[in-house]
Amino acid sequence: MALLVAGVGELGWTVRVSSRLRRGPLVTAGGTALRRYTTGDEYLHRSIVPTMHYQKSLPRLPIPKLEDTIRRYLAAQRPLLNDDQYRNTEKLAQNFQSGVGKELHAELVAQDKKNKHTSYISRPWFDMYLSARDSVVLNFNPFMSFNPDPKPDYNNQLLRAANMVCSAVRFMKTLRAGFLEPEVFHLNPAKSDTKSFKKLIRWVPPSLSWYGAYMVNAYPLDMSQYFRLFNSTRIPRFGCDELFTDKKGHHLLVMRKGNMYVFDILDRDGNMLKPAEILAHLRYILVDSAPPPDFPLGFLTSENRDVWAGLREKLVEMGNGETLALVDSALFCLCLDEEPMRDHIHISHNMLHGDGANRWFDKSFSIIIVKDGTAAINFEHSWGDGVAVLRFQNEVFKETTERPQLNPGTPMATVDSATAVRRLEFRLNGTLQNSISKAKENFKSAISKLTIAAMEFKKGGKEMLKEKKLSPDAVVQLAFQMAFLRQYGQTVATYESCSTAAFRHGRTETIRSATIHTQRCAHAFLQQPGRYSVEELRSMLTECSKYHNKLTREAAMGQGFDRHLFALRYLANSKDMALPSLYQDPAYAAINHNILSTSTLTSPAVRLGGFAPVVPDGFGVGYGVHEEWIGCNVSSYPARDVEEFLRCVYKSLDDIFSVLEGKSIS
Numbered sequence: 103m104a105l106l107v108a109g110v111g112e113l114g115w116t117v118r119v120s121s122r123l124r125r126g127p128l129v130t131a132g133g134t135a136l137r138r139y140t141t142g143d144e145y146l147h148r149s150i151v152p153t154m155h156y157q158k159s160l161p162r163l164p165i166p167k168l169e170d171t172i173r174r175y176l177a178a179q180r181p182l183l184n185d186d187q188y189r190n191t192e193k194l195a196q197n198f199q200s201g202v203g204k205e206l207h208a209e210l211v212a213q214d215k216k217n218k219h220t221s222y223i224s225r226p227w228f229d230m231y232l233s234a235r236d237s238v239v240l241n242f243n244p245f246m247s248f249n250p251d252p253k254p255d256y257n258n259q260l261l262r263a264a265n266m267v268c269s270a271v272r273f274m275k276t277l278r279a280g281f282l283e284p285e286v287f288h289l290n291p292a293k294s295d296t297k298s299f300k301k302l303i304r305w306v307p308p309s310l311s312w313y314g315a316y317m318v319n320a321y322p323l324d325m326s327q328y329f330r331l332f333n334s335t336r337i338p339r340f341g342c343d344e345l346f347t348d349k350k351g352h353h354l355l356v357m358r359k360g361n362m363y364v365f366d367i368l369d370r371d372g373n374m375l376k377p378a379e380i381l382a383h384l385r386y387i388l389v390d391s392a393p394p395p396d397f398p399l400g401f402l403t404s405e406n407r408d409v410w411a412g413l414r415e416k417l418v419e420m421g422n423g424e425t426l427a428l429v430d431s432a433l434f435c436l437c438l439d440e441e442p443m444r445d446h447i448h449i450s451h452n453m454l455h456g457d458g459a460n461r462w463f464d465k466s467f468s469i470i471i472v473k474d475g476t477a478a479i480n481f482e483h484s485w486g487d488g489v490a491v492l493r494f495q496n497e498v499f500k501e502t503t504e505r506p507q508l509n510p511g512t513p514m515a516t517v518d519s520a521t522a523v524r525r526l527e528f529r530l531n532g533t534l535q536n537s538i539s540k541a542k543e544n545f546k547s548a549i550s551k552l553t554i555a556a557m558e559f560k561k562g563g564k565e566m567l568k569e570k571k572l573s574p575d576a577v578v579q580l581a582f583q584m585a586f587l588r589q590y591g592q593t594v595a596t597y598e599s600c601s602t603a604a605f606r607h608g609r610t611e612t613i614r615s616a617t618i619h620t621q622r623c624a625h626a627f628l629q630q631p632g633r634y635s636v637e638e639l640r641s642m643l644t645e646c647s648k649y650h651n652k653l654t655r656e657a658a659m660g661q662g663f664d665r666h667l668f669a670l671r672y673l674a675n676s677k678d679m680a681l682p683s684l685y686q687d688p689a690y691a692a693i694n695h696n697i698l699s700t701s702t703l704t705s706p707a708v709r710l711g712g713f714a715p716v717v718p719d720g721f722g723v724g725y726g727v728h729e730e731w732i733g734c735n736v737s738s739y740p741a742r743d744v745e746e747f748l749r750c751v752y753k754s755l756d757d758i759f760s761v762l763e764g765k766s767i768s
């Protein structure tokens with residue numbers, strides 16, 4: 103057994119080594135001999151545990167028991183309904199559980215048993231995204247902006263762009279070579295995030311490796327989404343879009359002033375250009391004097407998906423097929439923006455939607471870099487979730503700030519950029535020109551309705567909350583509930599996303615953070631001062647925190663109710679049957695009309711994260727609980743007042759912290 107294990111590991115290793123040895127010096131088009139980045143130089147790092155080591159033995163995403171799902175569903179509905187509505191919903195849910203739901207559940211379980219390579223949610227979830235016809239802009243694509251480089255002279259647009267492109271390509275190469283450290287969630291890093299553990303676990307065969315990690319309280323995460331980071335795009339098709347990945351894409355797509363450029367960033371053997379060559383090509387693009395196009399094609403990616411699908415066919419008929427293919431197969435998209443950023447809010451707007459001309463929103467992700475070096479990632483959401491993109495962002499930030507490939511003053515390579523870089527030209531006729539103008543109008547009108555605001559609470563954060571034995575996330579979620587109640591006098595459907603990447607092909611589950619506990623507590627805080635003692639309020643806070651922790655743990659273990667009900671509905675839809683009455687309940691529609699859509703993120707690489715509301719009368723709430731402070735970036739449409747909401751969130755946090763310090767609230 104031991105020998106067999108060693109043999110398998112050894113084989114993977116040798117194959118990789120020999121393919122690395124084949125590369126040597128190459129000659130560029132210009133005839134200059136350039137030392138390519140060979141051997142160790144081309145990778146971010148070289149994990150001794152292969153990237154996909156745990157993938158095969160990842161546990162499967164469980165399908166919750168139907169009774170549990172119904173119980174959790176009803177508990178989440180309780181704070182949103184009055185007694186009559188609740189009784190009705192309860193009846194429908196119970197009928198579902200003992201009737202048609204039971205059959206659907208049995209079928210879902212049977213189907214899942216036959217598809218062990220994936221998870222029960224994978225297909226319905228891809229379909230949900232890809233068949234949505236709304237624009238991906240605002241409705242789906244989020245952004246995460248990078249913190250500035252701590253060394254000011256690295257924050258210039260050209261240098262930062264070149265460094266980020268280099269690190270992004272090196273990330274891809276590291277991933278492809280299987281050298282990228284597997285993503286593992288360590289509960290006890292002192293034990294599992296160590297060299298000795300890695301040295302040991304690498305010899306455990308992939309079919310068992312997960313158990314080895316589990317034994318030391320480490321949870322390897324699903325990495326099946328990673329390959330879609332690169333060479334990928336979403337292609338509009340009537341009814342349902344398509345995800346496209348071209349494993350042979352060698353080029354980078356660069357956008358500036360609405361013009362699109364491509365250049366080969368890898369040679370035919372897959373070696374990256376020298377950083378100084380990349381620098382030269384990017385500079386060539388930055389100083390290109392071509393005027394902005396009258397009809398920037400990028401606007402089309404912000405259209406309704408069916409409209410865009412039709413226009414894409416016309417573009418192909420006009421002979422633009424090959425050019426579009428270059429866009430689709432590019433490694434990723436780099437957007438170089440002209441206008442410097444004024445503040446956080448300006449950054450959020452620019453990175454979430456920008457002016458529309460200088461974006462290709464369908465690309466799996468784009469790195470956007472502004473004149474002043476401010477950088478962000480905007481990503482298309484159907485192919486993957488925040489976990490994969492954040493890992494990429496963290497690695498790129500780490501390398502560009504700690505071990506940049508280029509430094510201020512690094513001379514540019516003397517290469518013939520005019521030959522290497524190609525500006526894409528599209529053939530358009532009157533119909534297409536009009537359609538682009540129309541898309542532009544739609545885009546401008548959509549973004550003009552979006553307001554973004556931010557708030558920073560500096561009186562305390564994670565540290566203080568942990569000291570008081572409260573879950574930081576629970577407290578901030580409670581503050582949102584309190585704020586909404588204060589502002590609008592209501593408890594509404596609330597969505598907090600939670601990753602289920604601990605399972606094979608897991609995606610996300612919803613934490614329903616509006617609970618009877620938060621409702622009770624929020625009401626108590628809003629009563630006239632003195633009605634409840636500080637002690638009473640504190641014990642309610644503890645109650646909220648405990649319950650929120652339970653919901654979070656359950657969601658992360660795949661034990662929510664949202665995905666299960668969603669999959670059962672998807673199954674019902676695929677059959678020739680009437681939609682079960684549970685799904686026709688107005689309360690079901692209401693709990694899925696998520697007025698508070700929330701997502702949290704903290705990372706040393708990330709400065710701001712944000713997204714638009716998911717419904718016209720909602721808030722899109724990105725937040726972070728830092729050691730000593732709490733930040734929120736919130737968006738809304740005219741139906742809501744986002745500034746007032748943030749004032750209410752601030753007031754709620756202030757009250758909660760007062761109570762925690764033993765003070766009564768005013």
Ligand SMILES: *[C@@H]1O[C@H](CO)[C@@H](O)[C@H](O)[C@H]1NC(C)=O
Pocket residue numbers: 274278328329330332333348349350351352368372433
């Ligand atoms: C993208 O294309 C390049 C060039 O062919 C290739 O080396 C790389 O493996 C591809 N990446 C992915 C993730 O498929």
Ligand SMILES: *[C@@H]1O[C@H](CO)[C@@H](O)[C@H](O)[C@H]1NC(C)=O
Pocket residue numbers: 415416417419420531532533534
């Ligand atoms: C433009 O080309 C498309 C595709 O060939 C065609 O459907 C459309 O009618 C053309 N429009 C004009 C004004 O020629």
Ligand SMILES: *[C@@H]1O[C@H](CO)[C@@H](O)[C@H](O)[C@H]1NC(C)=O
Pocket residue numbers: 446556557558701702703704705708709710711712724725726727732733734735
């Ligand atoms: C904005 O969002 C990020 C990520 O969600 C968060 O960490 C940060 O605290 C927020 N910043 C501000 C200024 O609100």
